[in-house]
Amino acid sequence: MTTRRGPVAVLSLLGVLLLALLGPAAGSAHAADYRYWSFWKGGADGWAYQQAAPTGYVPADGTVDGWRFVLSPDGGQGTPRPALAPDFGSVCAGTAPSGGRKRVAVVLDFGTAEDAPKGEQPPAVRPVCASVPTAANSAEVLAAVAPPLRYDSSGLLCAIAGYPRAGCGEPVSGADSSTASGRAKDSGGPDLGLVAGAAAIVLLGAGAVWQARRRRSR
Template sequence: MTAQRTLRLVLSLLAGLLLAGTVATSAQAEDGYRFWGYYQWTAGKWAFAQKGADVVVPADGAVEGWRFAVGGAAPRMPRAAGDFEAICGKTPAETGKKRVALVVDPGTPEDALSGETPKPATGTCVVTDPKATGAKVLAAVGPVRIEKGLTCGVDGYPGKGCGDQVKNIKIPATDTPVTLQIGAAVGSTAAPAPTTSSSSSSDDGAPWTGIIIAAVVVLVLAGGGLVLSRRRSSSQ
C-alpha cells in the first residue's frame, strides 16, 4: 500500500469515527494529522463529507465548509455556522445557475505551521453551473494547491505541507465560535440594480452649465469689442 493510500485510509477512518460518534473527546495526547477537512452543513450542523470534493455535486442552496486543523479523534469542524441566508441572501438567483454558500476556516494559530498565520474565516456565495463539484466551488474563491490527490492549500494557506503527521497532539474539547467575514459573491453575472444619486442630477445639469459659461464669455467679448469700437471712433 502506498503512502498516499495509507494517508487517505487514516483520514477516512477518522471521518468515519467522527460520524459514527464512537470516539469520545479526550484530553490525552495522541497522534494526528494537519490537513484541510471537507464538510457539509446538514440539519443545522456540520458533517464530515462522505466523499471527496471532486465527486460531490452540491445542490442549489447548499452550504459547503472547509477547515484547516490538526485532527485526531475529536471533530474539528468549521467554527462558524453554515448560514446560507447570511452568505447568499443578498445574491440574486440566476437562471441556469446555482448558489452555494462556502465557508472557509483556516483554523487557529495553534494549528498553523511554524511561521504561518491563518486568515479570518470567510463566507462567500459562489454562483456557478448546476453540475459544479465541491472542488470547483472551492476553486472559485482562490487557488487550491493539490498534492497527491489531496487538498493541501486554499488561497495560499498553508504555503507548504500536506496532511503531515503530528505527534503527541492535544485537541481542545470545543472550539470558540467565530464570526464569518462575508465577501462579495463570485461567479455572478447579474447586472447591478440601477441607483440614483445627487451626481446624476449634477451630470444632467452639466450641459446647461457649459452653455451659460459660454454665453457669459460671448457677452464679455462683445462688451470688450464695443468699448474698443467707441475708442476708435473717438480717436478719429
C-alpha cells in the same frame, strides 16, 4: 484445597493488571494527529463530516460547503468543525439566482494559531457565496471562490487561498507534538504518571504476597 502461587503465577497476574492499566494509555500515546483541510456538509442540524470527496460531490442550489484547517486525527471523532454556522441565507443573501447556475454558500475556516504550521498565521474565517454552473462539484465550487488551491501529486487538497504555504497532510512531529499530547490529555485519557505509579504499587503488592507465601511454606 489451597493452591500456592509461585513467581510465574504472580507475574502472570501482574501482566494482566499492567495490560489493563496501560492498554488505553499506550493507544493514546501512539495516536497521530495530522494537519489537513477537513471537508464538511452544512445542514439544519449543523455541520456533518463530509464522507464524499469534493470532486465526487455535487452540492445542490441552496446548500452549504464547509472547510476547516485542522490539527486532528483524519476524520476522527472530535475533529473541529467550521466556526461559523452553516447559514445559506445570510451568506448568499446578496447573490441573485440566475438561469443555468446555482448558489452554494462556502465557509472557509483557516483554523487556530495552534493548528497553524510553524511561522504561519491563519487568516480570519471567511464566508463566501459561489455562483457556479449547476453541474459543478464541490472542488469546482471551492476553486471559484478561494484561489489559489494547491494539490499534491495524488490529488490531496493541500492549500486553500494559498494557506498553508507548504506541507500537505503531514503528521505532527517535534515541537508540534506538544499540541497533540496536550489535546490527548484534555480528552480524558489516563495520565501516564498515575498509570506508572499504579503499576509500581501492583508490582510491590504482588512481590509482598509472594514473599509471605514463601515464608509460610518453609
